Structure formats: structure tokens, C-alpha cells
Amino acid sequence: MSFENYMKIEFLSKSQNESFARVVVASFVSQLDPTIEELADIKTAVSEAVTNSIIHGYDKQNEKVYLECRIIGNTIEITVEDFGKGIDDVDLARQPLYTSKPELERSGMGFTVMETFMDRIIVESEKGKGTRIKMIKKLKTAKNKE
Amino acid sequence: MQLKFEVLNNTLVVLLNGELDHHSAEEVREEIDKKIESQNIKNLVFDLTNMRFMDSSGIGVVIGRYKKINKLGGKVGVANLNPHVDKIFQMAGIYKIICKFDTKEEALANL
Structure with missing residues (x-):
């Protein structure tokens, strides 16, 4: 039987919670004995997704960000969700160096x-x-x- | 994030202690810019010995400081990177404009 686990948390879209979110995921993932490199990769990806929700999804408003992790066998699935303003053009947003907020030095x-x-x-x-x-x-x- | 500054000749060395993300970036940016403006700085070295985490916010901070220093006719270096930070900088193509050094001393000798 393959190993499965799940967790979900919600937190306010405050920038202080960026580090909180990545530490939570790192702790949860640690049960799979990841390498230091894998853990750093995952923490960084979580940080990016949560930061996007905070800066772009909710702008300056404090609303809830939802973070979900699922472990299926050796695979980790992480979902970061907000109910903010959404992305106009996802393909454009995914382009390297594209930012909708150049004034923020992003x-x-x-x-x-x-x-x-x-x-x-x-x-x-x-x-x-x-x-x-x-x-x-x-x-x-x-x-x-x- | 805690910052320690050292000025040697015209070079500002910033020792970053902690995690550089969107939350800490603004403070880091402001503190470094204040030093650059008040101390007749030409070159800038980021000493990353004690930087435990960095995401793409760090790229913005480094490129932003590069633009400032470049206008002053100086150069920017990074020293003592861990493999993770190196990977992010490499991905962003930052080494086209910023020099990478193994140690702070090497940066100071070569900038």
C-alpha cells in the first residue's frame, strides 16, 4: 500500500506569513526524508506561490490564502489558492521576467x-x-x- | 533579516543574516540604499555566508542595487553563496552583470 498523507491550512495574506508557509510545508514534507536540495527547492516554490497570492491576488487587502499538501507515494502535491483578483493572462504571467508590478522591483x-x-x-x-x-x-x- | 555593513575604501560590504523574501526585501533595499547614498560608495559586495533562504525577491534586490551602483560607475559582487542561491542566480542570468566570488576577500581584491 502506498503512503498517503494530507494537510490544509489557511492564513492571512500578510507578508510575514511567507516564511510561515514555507516552514509549514518543509515540516510536512520532512516525513519523506527529502534531500537538503529538494527541501530548498520546495520551500522556494511555496514562497513564490504564496508571495504571488499576497502581492498580486489580494494586493494590499488582508484576505485568506489556502495552502494544501498531499503526499502520494514519493510525490508531494502542493496547492496554493486565493480568492483575489485573478490573473489576466496566465501565459504572459508565466513568461520569465514578466511582472505586472515593475515599480515594486520584482x-x-x-x-x-x-x-x-x-x-x-x-x-x-x-x-x-x-x-x-x-x-x-x-x-x-x-x-x-x- | 539582520544586516551588517562594512566599508573598505569605496566598497560597501553587506553581510546578510537571515532569509531574503518579499517580506524582508523592502527593509534590505532601504538600508543598503541609505548606506550607498550616505557613504560615498562605489562598489558593493553581498556577503551571503549567513543567508539561510532566498527566493526570486532576492533577484529583484540584487538587480535593483546593480542599477544604482552601475550609475555610480561601480561594480557589484556576490560572495560565499550556497548552492541553492547560486542556482537561483544562475537561472536568472545574474552573472552576466554581477561577479561571483568564493570569498569576501576575493571580491574586495578583484572589484
């Missing part, structure tokens, strides 16, 4: 980081409704526990 590399550090990224977004980012990564060294 690098426009958020989606590129997520795509590079995780195996697969699924972005669902609807204008005025919100954005859901699902990130999937198979851990190479993970033990497949009962």
Missing part, C-alpha cells in the same frame, strides 16, 4: 522558479475570482513508507 521570475524547482505546475485563474496553483514534485530519495 524580478518577474516567480513562475520560472516554480517551474524549475518543481516537476509540474498547474495554474488555474479566473479574473475577479482567484487563482489556484498546484505544484507537483516527485522526491528521488524518498522512502515509500507503509
